[in-house]
Amino acid sequence: MIGSKLSGRYEIQEQIGGGGMALVYKAHDVLLNRNVAVKVLRQQFVHDEEFIRRFRREAQSAASLSHPNVVSIYDVGQEDETHYIVMEYVEGSNLNEVILERAPLQAQEAVHIALQICDALEHAHHHQIIHRDIKPHNILIGKNNRVKVTDFGIARAVTSSTITQTGSVVGSVHYFSPEHAKGVNTGEKSDLYSLGIVLYQMLTGRLPFLGESPISVALKHLQEEFEPPRRVNPHIPQSLENIILRSMRKDPAERYASAEEMIEDLDSCLLPERLHEPKLEFEDDLEATRAMPAIRPGKEPGVPTSTMKTQMMDTQAMNTQTMHTRHGERPLEAREPSTPATPAKKRWVKPVVTIGVTLLVLGLALAAFFYFVDKLDTDEVEVPYVVNKTLAEAQAELEAAGLRIADPIDYEEDPEVEPGIVLRQNKSNMRAKVGTYIQLVVSTGPDMEKMEDFYDKPYEDARAALIALGVDGSRIVAEEVFSEELEAGKVVSQSIPKGEEFNPAEASFSFEVSKGLQPFDMPPLVGKTESEARNELTQLGLLLGPGTGIDYKPSYLPKGQVLEQFPYNPGDKVTRGAEVSLTVSSGLPDDALEYTFNIPISPAEVNGTSEIRIEFSDAKGDNQDYGKRRINSMQNFPVKLVLDPRTEALVSVYRDEIFIRTYHISYDAARSGTAVAEPIESNPPPQEEPPIETVPPEGETPPVIGTPEDPPTTEENGGSGEEGEQNEQ
Structure with a gap:
């Protein structure tokens, strides 16, 4: 079928589903340029009038409905021996796939789905159509979370009296209502019973009744009680369990009167005032104690059959019983023995026997004729x-x-x-x-699964999801990596990409898992300007904080210079997004004194050239470099100082790299203006060499040079006081 075009209009693209009666394909309607779903009757049934009637009945039933929760029917046709129905294409998955993947569902999601199914049933029942095969496989969920009910293949009008076909019971036995299983009239309440089972399965992840054969499951619907859903899943609200208990009553009279009534109950069951309402209690269901009418005499109810042949015999017995019931007769085993009548003269026996024998002979002759003709016609x-x-x-x-x-x-x-x-x-x-x-x-090989996208999901969740699919945990490995985008523990990458199929029994998986941001060394910010520190923090992805992140305080350092950084010192490990606080100088304290100390300095030699270098220490710091200057005459050197009341400033002068003098400037002297530097003059001219001392002859008195009463002048000593001492140095 794939690649063919039905009626010159529907291009078959791929198979998307199928059941016992038909296959479903995705196709493209070239006339209206849209995707559609095409249901095609299986080839082996194209000559079976009963299946063809059921197939056409589906189209007629669904086509008479127009509702947002019912799959729309677009077209019905036949091409050669291909019978098909063209339907709305719903992109998504069916509820059975959702249950297998994620059950048990959250109460809110289950109620949301059940409400839409119930809404579709209310519409169908309003048009006198009973679906009769409500099950997760027939519930489609689009990508917009819109629920669509499909497959009206066994739907019948309310006036129809049976659910049986030749030799079988139509429908899915796990979702049968008790009256459905017995083959009696099925009405609206039968659909609501099936919906109750679907709701049970959504909330618990299991079916209420299981058995070794269809007959044993049908008997459980008739005779056994199911395990309460809250015992399976304690997270189900009592109000929601009550809906399941009521919709799955074996006695139809105890169920909801209509789909509309069930909608009203679903609509309010999750309200806070209803969540812990009392559990519904019912009188013992008499139906639970009745034996299934279709069971043959001598067969013990509830004993599963062991062979397919026995199952077929039981099913046919059930259908035979149903036919009797449908025509107003009592079951054969329930009929009362009639009173023997007086034997009448059997005049009718001979004609009946004669006619029977004649018909038998004719039948055998015709069968033999067609057999030999068939043999002659075909090899x-x-x-x-x-x-x-x-x-x-x-x-x-x-x-x-x-x-x-x-x-x-x-x-x-x-x-x-x-x-x-x-x-x-x-x-x-x-x-x-x-x-x-x-x-x-x-x-098709092993049961393949499609890989889910685990990016940005916790690694432990990804591992648990794969193990739930049957993957051995030893084939799941993880490697930790740094990530700028994802927090620690989240999946960064996966070895099998999203959507790729894998065999859970063989596939191996590797994940890269985030261990958070990569740490780096905290840079030094002290001594930088505020703007420089801000820019560096921004480039590294660090934040100022908490609050404004900056505290201003007076300081002898330049205004705007960073004084402290907290809590990370230079070299500490930090990551992007960490918060750093700064302390920045707001300028000099109120008691600080700015003072200019002028020093007049001459070159070392008169008319010579010298290089002058000055260092100073004040409240702003020690050993600050004033700079160098070459001079060839007396020049003034203004040194700007900042004085602290508790310390003094020091100014040291070097001439031609020879230390000359250090000045001590106190806070009080600077404040009073008495801190004045004495000039540093040129070295004095060299003194005359002293006469050569001769040793007088023995007995003679040595000559006296100068008199001890006359001390040397200041000029002779190269200057006066402290300056002279420096020159001597």
Whole structure:
């Protein structure tokens, strides 16, 4: 089918679902340029009038409904032997997939879904249509969370009296109502019972009744009580459990009277005043003690059958019983024995026997005739055994034998068999007519899962989700990495990308998991200007804080200079986003004194050139460099000082890299203006060399030079006082 075009309009693109009666494909409507879903009757049923009637009934039932929660029917058609229905395409998943993936659902989500299903049923019931097959597989959930009810294949008008087809009971036995299982009239309340089971499954992740065979499950619907949902999931509010208990009563009279009444209850069940309401109590359901009418005499109820043949016999017995009940007769085993009548003359026996024998002979003759005609018309060939061969090999062998492969091919998951290998064939070890269709079942390989996107999710959640799918925890590894975007513990990357299929039994997974931001060394900010510190913090991704992040206080350091940084000292490890506080100088304290100390200095030699260098220490810091200057005459050097009342300033002078003098300037002297520097003059001219001292002859008195009464003048000593001492140095 894929790649073909139905009625020249619907291009079949891919198979998206299927059931026992039909397959569903995604297709494109080239006329209206939109995607649609096309349901196609299976090839093996195209000659079965009963299935064709059911198939057309689905289209008629759904087409008569127009509701946002019911899948719309666009077209119905037949091309050659292909019967199809064109429906609204819902992009998303069905409720069964959601339950398998995420159950138990949150109460709010389950109620949201149940309300929309109930709304669709209320609309269908208003138009006298009973769905009769409400189950998660028939509930589609679009990407906009809009719920759509589909598959009205067994829906019938309210006046219809049976749910049985030839040799089978129509519907899904796990979602049967008790009256549905017995084959009696099913009405609106039967759909509400099925919806109660769907709600039970959404909230607990399990079905209320399970069994080894369809008959045993049907018997449980009739005779057994289900485990209360709150016992399975204690998080379910009592008000919501009450809705399930009421909708799943075995006696229809104890259920909701209508879908509208159930909607009203669902609408208010999560209100705070209802969450802890009392649990609903009912009288014992008499239906629970009745034996299922369809059970044959001598068969013990509740005992599961062991073979398919027994199941079919039980089902046929149930349907036979249903037919009797439908026509107003009592079950055979319940009929009262009639009183024997007086034997009448059996004149009718001979004619009846004669007619019966004649019809039997004619039937055998016709059967023999058609058998031999069929033999003459078509050759027979041996059917090749193609199990365990590839689909291409099987097709080649069957076609070489003159046989055909039934379309569509059935596919089945098998973890032990590679994809594309034939698992089963419906005919083998026998002869068949040329042209006979052989139905093949082909392996799709193991049960594949689609990889979820775990980016920005906790790694432990990702690991738990994979283990829940059957992945061995030893095949899940994680590596910690630094991340600028994600907090510690979140998934940064995954080895299998989102949407890729994997085999849980074999696949291995590796994740990169964030261990937070990468730390770095805190830079030194003390001594920088406020703007420089701000810019550096911004570039590193650090923040000022808390509050404004900056505290201003007086200081002898320049205004705007950073005095302290807190709580991180230079070299401490920090990460982006850390908060740093700064203390910044607001200027000099109120008692600080700014004073200019002038020093007149001459070159070392008169008319010579000298290099003058000055260092000073004051309240702003020690050993500050005033700078250098070359002079060839007396010049004044103004040194700007900042004085603290508790300390004194020092100014040291170097001439031609020779230390000359240090001046001590006190706070009080500067304040009073008495701190004046004495000039530093040129070195005095060199003195005359003293006469050579001669040693007088023995007995003679040495000559006297100068008189001890005359001390040397200040000029002779190279200056006066302290300056002279410096010059001597």
